[in-house]
Amino acid sequence: MSRLSNAFAKGRPALVTFVTGGDPTPDATASILDALVEGGADVIELGMPFTDPMADGPAIQLANLRSLGAGTKTADILRIASEFRARHPEVPLVLMGYANPMTIRGADWFAAECVKAGVDGVICVDIPPEEDPELGPALRTAGVSLIRLATPTTDHARLPAVLEGSSGFLYYVSVAGITGMQQAAQASIDEAVARIKASAAIPVAVGFGVRTPEQAEAIAKVADGVVVGSALVDLVAKHGADAAGPVKELTAALAAAVHSARKGAL
Amino acid sequence: MNAQTPNSFRNQPDERGHFGQFGGRYVAETLMPLILDLEQEYRKAKADPAFQAEFDDLLEHYVGRPSPLYFAPRLTEELGGAQVWFKRDELNHTGAHKINNCIGQILLAMRMGKTRIIAETGAGQHGVATATVCARFGLPCVIFMGATDVERQKPNVFRMKLLGAEVVPVTAGAGTLKDAMNEALRDWVANVHNTFYIIGTAAGPHPYPELVRDFQSVIGKEARAQMLNRIGRLPDLLVAAIGGGSNAIGLFHPFLDDASVKMLGVEAAGHGLDKEHAASLAGGRPGILHGNKTYLLQDEDGQITEGHSISAGLDYPGIGPEHSWLKEIGRVDYTSVTDKEALDGFQLLCRTEGIIPALEPAHAIAAVKKVAPTMGKDQIILANLCGRGDKDIFSVAEHLGVSL
Numbered sequence: 259m260s261r262l263s264n265a266f267a268k269g270r271p272a273l274v275t276f277v278t279g280g281d282p283t284p285d286a287t288a289s290i291l292d293a294l295v296e297g298g299a300d301v302i303e304l305g306m307p308f309t310d311p312m313a314d315g316p317a318i319q320l321a322n323l324r325s326l327g328a329g330t331k332t333a334d335i336l337r338i339a340s341e342f343r344a345r346h347p348e349v350p351l352v353l354m355g356y357a358n359p360m361t362i363r364g365a366d367w368f369a370a371e372c373v374k375a376g377v378d379g380v381i382c383v384d385i386p387p388e389e390d391p392e393l394g395p396a397l398r399t400a401g402v403s404l405i406r407l408a409t410p411t412t413d414h415a416r417l418p419a420v421l422e423g424s425s426g427f428l429y430y431v432s433v434a435g436i437t438g439m440q441q442a443a444q445a446s447i448d449e450a451v452a453r454i455k456a457s458a459a460i461p462v463a464v465g466f467g468v469r470t471p472e473q474a475e476a477i478a479k480v481a482d483g484v485v486v487g488s489a490l491v492d493l494v495a496k497h498g499a500d501a502a503g504p505v506k507e508l509t510a511a512l513a514a515a516v517h518s519a520r521k522g523a524l
Numbered sequence: 525m526n527a528q529t530p531n532s533f534r535n536q537p538d539e540r541g542h543f544g545q546f547g548g549r550y551v552a553e554t555l556m557p558l559i560l561d562l563e564q565e566y567r568k569a570k571a572d573p574a575f576q577a578e579f580d581d582l583l584e585h586y587v588g589r590p591s592p593l594y595f596a597p598r599l600t601e602e603l604g605g606a607q608v609w610f611k612r613d614e615l616n617h618t619g620a621h622k623i624n625n626c627i628g629q630i631l632l633a634m635r636m637g638k639t640r641i642i643a644e645t646g647a648g649q650h651g652v653a654t655a656t657v658c659a660r661f662g663l664p665c666v667i668f669m670g671a672t673d674v675e676r677q678k679p680n681v682f683r684m685k686l687l688g689a690e691v692v693p694v695t696a697g698a699g700t701l702k703d704a705m706n707e708a709l710r711d712w713v714a715n716v717h718n719t720f721y722i723i724g725t726a727a728g729p730h731p732y733p734e735l736v737r738d739f740q741s742v743i744g745k746e747a748r749a750q751m752l753n754r755i756g757r758l759p760d761l762l763v764a765a766i767g768g769g770s771n772a773i774g775l776f777h778p779f780l781d782d783a784s785v786k787m788l789g790v791e792a793a794g795h796g797l798d799k800e801h802a803a804s805l806a807g808g809r810p811g812i813l814h815g816n817k818t819y820l821l822q823d824e825d826g827q828i829t830e831g832h833s834i835s836a837g838l839d840y841p842g843i844g845p846e847h848s849w850l851k852e853i854g855r856v857d858y859t860s861v862t863d864k865e866a867l868d869g870f871q872l873l874c875r876t877e878g879i880i881p882a883l884e885p886a887h888a889i890a891a892v893k894k895v896a897p898t899m900g901k902d903q904i905i906l907a908n909l910c911g912r913g914d915k916d917i918f919s920v921a922e923h924l925g926v927s928l
């Protein structure tokens with residue numbers, strides 16, 4: 259079994275955490291990633307910084323700018339990934355970002371670098387199924403999961419196209435909007451996750467706007483995973499290179515809430 | 525109508541919105557269903573005579589079309605070569621070609637039942653045109669504009685506000701057009717249910733490059749008929765300035781299958797191609813931004829670099845995908861002129877023809893100044909005068925060292 263499928267096969271919901279690579283500096287990221295693992299995160303999403311993060315709210319926009327301002331290059335992100343892999347042989351690592359930095363040297367190049375760095379999956383915000391040839395075939399050939407996003411506007415007719423060719427897990431974006439916005443109403447999340455899980459053969463993780471252990475717990479009652487990003491990125495913004503401590507603390511609280519969400523449910 | 529033969533240059537994009545390797549729909553999943561809806565609705569509108577009739581009626585009675593086709597005798601004499609003609613789109617209501625597209629898109633928005641309009645703007649011309657059609661049809665309007673541009677285009681900011689629009693200054697990045705477009709896309713993702721995004725140039729995800737081109741093609745269709753009517757022949761060379769490329773594609777497209785007509789798109793070379801500039805074709809590489817694949821100014825990692833031009837309307841690090849394709853297949857030539865050359869072109873037209881052009885078409889005039897003398901006196905250049913200069917007099921004064 260792959261690292262990603264293991265993460266969702268622990269008999270409890272998984273905590274998926276996001277931070278932007280190279281924020282505040284390329285050297286500081288390793289300790290922040292380690293804090294996520296130590297805090298109990300099951301899957302790590304490492305953001306590749308981009309000058310034009312169109313789907314991100316202010317918190318992650320600023321993280322991208324801090325990272326690029328510190329001189330982060332694609333080579334740094336790949337190095338951060340492979341060093342992470344060496345330290346944590348079993349923890350799944352996913353790169354998340356935008357199409358241009360991923361495809362600029364060719365999709366085959368990017369897929370090969372992912373394999374070399376021990377990256378398990380890729381989330382590309384601006385390549386919908388309609389443009390799959392841009393990246394999907396290269397990743398699938400290389401054995402790297404393409405993790406697609408489904409959103410409140412992804413209706414029943416469209417869902418199969420989103421699921422086709424995706425693997426690892428499906429990332430359900432609970433609000434029509436950018437990262438860091440208010441969370442969607444829990445009832446609408448429950449309904450959407452139930453609908454999607456009826457069609458999806460892969461785990462469904464829910465994110466966008468999840469900040470607190472309470473919110474995470476409520477989502478974990480219905481979803482296979484919960485994704486938290488902006489709340490962690492805010493801690494990096496506040497504490498900079500010393501963010502590992504606070505990041506670990508929040509991650510631990512989130513992990514406890516997510517992992518125990520279904521205890522006593524049945 | 526020209527037949528759409530397989531050998532035509534006028535039958536792009538393909539059904540997936542691609543112009544060769546360019547174009548496409550590189551958007552977040554949230555927007556994808558809406559983009560597909562928009563495409564369907566646009567297909568229906570295009571086939572609906574009532575839609576076309578309403579568009580034509582508004583262009584005639586509200587915008588003031590057809591715009592004149594004008595022979596410029598003193599400029600021609602001064603340059604001493606080809607005869608120079610202008611398509612006078614600067615005489616349109618709101619002072620630029622941008623309104624042609626806005627009329628088309630707001631009609632589409634209303635067909636789709638959308639009740640709120642957003643747009644990005646650089647020079648403010650597209651913002652003013654959008655605010656204008658929103659006032660005309662009574663729809664609320666939010667305009668995203670880079671903070672730097674808000675500063676250098678104050679008259680247009682005030683115009684938009686007078687017209688009832690909310691202007692949101694965008695401070696991210698360098699605070700120019702690309703940042704305004706990012707912010708508009710963010711707003712759109714969060715408000716897809718009721719909001720229509722009126723994109724101001726022939727770029728963005730499919731079907732925008734196609735529909736903006738179609739709405740702007742009124743420029744070239746009129747010009748082609750006017751030329752034939754006035755002198756019984758087609759021009760030898762078309763010239764237009766390129767920011768995203770909407771006025772240029774609007775002029776060029778109806779002529780693309782006229783083999784005798786050469787075309788020249790003029791990008792902004794800013795301080796020079798070896799320094800800061802906004803010439804994506806001359807100085808960029810293909811990449812993906814704002815929903816389409818096209819030539820972009822970027823570094824080796826695919827990070828987008830800031831454009832620079834004296835003209836806020838040309839200050840964009842990308843270009844519409846159809847131009848990238850026309851460049852690659854060689855049907856259209858592209859060149860660039862510097863800030864300084866554009867300023868000279870600006871003054872040249874003021875002095876010789878009594879027309880104050882916008883800084884964007886001043887780039888086209890600068891290119892005409894270079895090529896006209898190399899052509900015979902029996903040859904004809906038709907340049908697109910896509911905007912008037914009222915909005916630019918403050919920044920031109922500053923560049924000329926004059927305090928107002």
Ligand SMILES: Cc1ncc(COP(=O)(O)O)c(C=O)c1O
Pocket residue numbers: 620621622646647648649650724725726765766767768769770771772836837838882884885910911912
């Ligand atoms: C008068 C004028 N011309 C040209 C442009 C550039 O846009 P495009 O290349 O889409 O025509 C602008 C943009 O604001 C403009 O205001």
